[in-house]
Amino acid sequence: MDSLRAATISGVAAMVTVWAFILTSMHLNPPWFSVTANALSDLGGGNLTANGHPAPTDPWVYNAGLMVTAVIIVAFAGICISMSRDKLETVGLSFFVISALFLALIGIYHEARTRMTSYRSGTSSWRP
Numbered sequence: 001m002d003s004l005r006a007a008t009i010s011g012v013a014a015m016v017t018v019w020a021f022i023l024t025s026m027h028l029n030p031p032w033f034s035v036t037a038n039a040l041s042d043l044g045g046g047n048l049t050a051n052g053h054p055a056p057t058d059p060w061v062y063n064a065g066l067m068v069t070a071v072i073i074v075a076f077a078g079i080c081i082s083m084s085r086d087k088l089e090t091v092g093l094s095f096f097v098i099s100a101l102f103l104a105l106i107g108i109y110h111e112a113r114t115r116m117t118s119y120r121s122g123t124s125s126w127r128p
Helices: 001-030 038-042 059-083 087-109 114-119
Strands: none
Touching: 001 038, 001 059, 038 059, 038 087, 059 087
């Protein structure tokens, strides 16, 4: 398989994967989750006391989806870096790798895992 075809497949796979996991997670939490009233990250954790929404029934679906998608994005960026023609393209694609790392970290350090997430986003009165 040539690099262009592999990059196309991995790029499309990343988009399909993330939306499949998000939609599955939304389907598992229908009574309380609303696209207009909640953030997507609410599907990954939290509870009524700390975050103002009920705890998701299966937060691992959303969090695992972010981590799986991050791996696919790194593969996509790696293939594209191998095809890059100059340093500017390589630097630009390296930001894709960094963003994939942050996406995976969102899946690992979700709302239910640490109070620092709420503190960082400004939705908590917790003091360090």
